[in-house]
Amino acid sequence: MTRHFLRDDDLSPAEQAEILDLALELKRDRFQVQPLAGPQTVAVIFDKSSTRTRVSFAVGIADLGGSPLIISMASSQLGGKETASDTARVLERQVAAIVWRTYAQTGLEEMAKGTTVPVVNALSDEFHPCQLLADLLTIREHRGVLAGQTVAFLGDGASNMAHSYLLACATAGMHVRIGAPAEFAPSPEVFSDAEARAAETGGSVAVHVDPVQAVRGADIVVTDTWVSMGKEDEKAERVAIFGGYQVDQALLDQAKENALFLHCLPADRGYEVSADVIDGPQSVIWDEAENRLHAQKALLVWLLRQQSPAKGN
Numbered sequence: 395m396t397r398h399f400l401r402d403d404d405l406s407p408a409e410q411a412e413i414l415d416l417a418l419e420l421k422r423d424r425f426q427v428q429p430l431a432g433p434q435t436v437a438v439i440f441d442k443s444s445t446r447t448r449v450s451f452a453v454g455i456a457d458l459g460g461s462p463l464i465i466s467m468a469s470s471q472l473g474g475k476e477t478a479s480d481t482a483r484v485l486e487r488q489v490a491a492i493v494w495r496t497y498a499q500t501g502l503e504e505m506a507k508g509t510t511v512p513v514v515n516a517l518s519d520e521f522h523p524c525q526l527l528a529d530l531l532t533i534r535e536h537r538g539v540l541a542g543q544t545v546a547f548l549g550d551g552a553s554n555m556a557h558s559y560l561l562a563c564a565t566a567g568m569h570v571r572i573g574a575p576a577e578f579a580p581s582p583e584v585f586s587d588a589e590a591r592a593a594e595t596g597g598s599v600a601v602h603v604d605p606v607q608a609v610r611g612a613d614i615v616v617t618d619t620w621v622s623m624g625k626e627d628e629k630a631e632r633v634a635i636f637g638g639y640q641v642d643q644a645l646l647d648q649a650k651e652n653a654l655f656l657h658c659l660p661a662d663r664g665y666e667v668s669a670d671v672i673d674g675p676q677s678v679i680w681d682e683a684e685n686r687l688h689a690q691k692a693l694l695v696w697l698l699r700q701q702s703p704a705k706g707n
Contacts, residue, residue: 397700398506398513399693400499402523402561403587407595409696410530410565417531417685417692420457424691429698430460434490436694438516441467441496446659447516447524450686451493458691463489479508486511491694512697514690520581522554525658526562527689532682533614536654541567541596546612546649548573548605548639549666550632551580555618555658560588560599567595573608574601575635605639612649616656617641617666633665642668646676654678 398404405413420427430436436455440448448464455462465472472481478501485492486509494502495516506513515523534540540563547559551574560580563570570588572580579585579601588599602608609615620636621629646655655667655677663669672679 396506396510396512397697399523399697400502400506400513400515401521402526402558403565403591404523405565407565407567407591410527410562413527413689413692413696414531414534416695417527417688418535420691420695421685421688424457427695428457428459429695430455430458430490433459433461435461435463435488436491436493437463437465437485437489438493439465439467439472439495440516441494442517444495444517446683446686447495450690451516454687454691454694457687458694460490478502478505481505482509482513485509491697512694512701514693514697518554520554520557520584521561522558522658523562524686524690524693525555526558527693528682528685529559529616529656529658530562530566531685531689532656532678533654535681535685536678537613542569543613544569544571544611545614545616546571546573546609548608548615548617548641548645549620549636550574550578550618550622551601552578553618553622555616556580557584559616560584561591564588564592564597564599565595567592567597569598570600571608571612572599572601573605573639574603575639576603578635605645606648609645609648612653614654614656615641615646615649618658619660619662620666621662636666640666640668641671643670643674646671652676656682659683 438451452462482505491512493514493516499518499520551572592598620632657679
């Protein structure tokens with residue numbers, strides 16, 4: 395059966411740990427495994443603009459011996475004359491995997507149902523699971539372990555990053571606190587799924603309207619842009635709503651003394667985070683950005699190995 399990675403809890407706790415172990419190995423020796431030698435091609439489709447996702451997947455696929463085929467929505471029939479499932483059936487005969495950065499999660503689900511090659515969610519409006527693999531890898535590098543760590547996410551609790559933090563960190567046995575205004579709480583369905591996963595792993599999930607309560611005593615503090623792609627016309631309203639959730643030094647000081655600060659980037663200094671925090675000694679954002687490469691390579695290797703045990707060895 396073909397395995398896909400459409401949301402964070404598509405991986406079991408053991409599978410997530412296996413991929414992070416492999417990511418650490420690939421970071422030590424970037425070219426040790428080349429399952430795409432040939433080269434085989436991976437389709438990387440972008441409906442949204444991108445820097446880190448585009449670069450990390452293109453470089454990672456090349457590191458694995460493959461060739462990245464970058465496709466933009468504007469230059470393809472996808473979403474116009476052709477459905478996601480039909481596009482998938484065309485691509486599967488020519489590529490080893492499909493990576494898609496898009497809007498609706500339903501499109502990814504349709505594509506995955508229609509193909510026999512792995513489909514990877516490179517970002518949707520609901521989840522950003524590849525980013526969370528990189529974030530977990532970064533935390534693990536700096537802390538040694540994930541289970542038992544407390545992570546506080548500040549800002550839009552209904553965002554793709556908040557949803558992925560709930561699911562991925564619960565899978566890792568972490569304690570997740572979302573600090574967000576009541577009207578921007580996480581999806582009840584996603585929160586329920588994270589709660590169920592946390593019950594399996596010894597983690598926990600919680601939502602706090604008070605940002606100080608969310609951050610107090612945390613091991614990791616995270617935020618993201620208040621104005622996601624497609625919401626630019628809401629900037630003034632969102633700045634007014636989220637103003638009290640800015641991660642400045644005073645708020646970060648409520649966390650543990652050695653708390654890490656993460657941000658998936660791009661960052662809007664002076665809005666969701668102050669410059670002294672994001673550029674300060676507790677910030678590990680550059681490690682986090684680099685780790686997109688290693689985590690995504692490990693994910694692709696793992697998915698390809700599920701296709702064929704002989705692949706990727």
